[in-house]
Amino acid sequence: MRPGRRVRGGPYGDPRGGAPGTAHLQRAARRLQDDSVGRGGRGCLKGLISVPALLAACADRGVTARDAAELVALAAEGQPDAADVVRIAALVAGRVLAALAAQVDPECIVVYGEPAALDDLVLTPIREQLAALSLPSAPRTIEVRGSTLGAEAAALGGVALLLHTTGQDLAELLDRPVPGAPDSGTAR
Incomplete structure (x- = not known):
């Protein structure tokens, strides 16, 4: 994507007017729901990786976390079920970000909030998914980093x-x- 160029939908893009080629993101999220920590409506990414969905997935595994900060703390301390739930959510996010990156060609993706501090559990799986799912002809690696702001x-x-x-x-x-x-x- 060239700087300053707006991506628009049209006859070859999302029928609701999204960017060309992004209609497949909803289908990808639907496919991911079966092998992820999914909650919510079919194909709803928020239902797959939102804080309530992750807390519910932890509860299903017998792990109690009241909020995102507590979930992140448990995962950082190495609690296996909490770490697994966070890692799976990062893989889902990485897959969707890879599909989106194929459309908009970003130089950098910044992850913010509590999960940004979990480099190995969150940022590394996102980087791995971007690398594995990027087009072979991609001229560069997309930088993924946690926000410090x-x-x-x-x-x-x-x-x-x-x-x-x-x-x-x-x-x-x-x-x-x-x-x-x-x-x-x-x-x-």
Whole structure:
């Protein structure tokens, strides 16, 4: 995909107007449901790898985790069932990301949230699926990494986009006086 080029649907793409060739993602998710930790509607990726689905899969195996942080902690500590549930979800995500990458050709995929800290259990299976399922003629390897920005990632991305589009730099904005604030000489 060339920078700035919008991918549109059409007669050869998703009949609902998605990107060309992405209609198969729903079919791929349906096929994955039978051999994954699936919950939810048939073909629903959220039902396969969402936190509630993963917690339910753990409960089915007799492992109690109240939330994503606890599930990640159990998996990181080496609890075999929790680690297996997380690994299977990462394989499912990797398969779907490989199918999507064939359509949009990203340079990098960033995984965020608690699972991003589990390199061996989450990022490695995603990398393996991307490598195994990429087209043989793919000119490069797609970088997969965990986000280091945490919960503020979306807000920071919005600020970065605003600064980029206005041509301003953060240091310049921080050195401006704040209207209505006590005169301190800077906005800091």
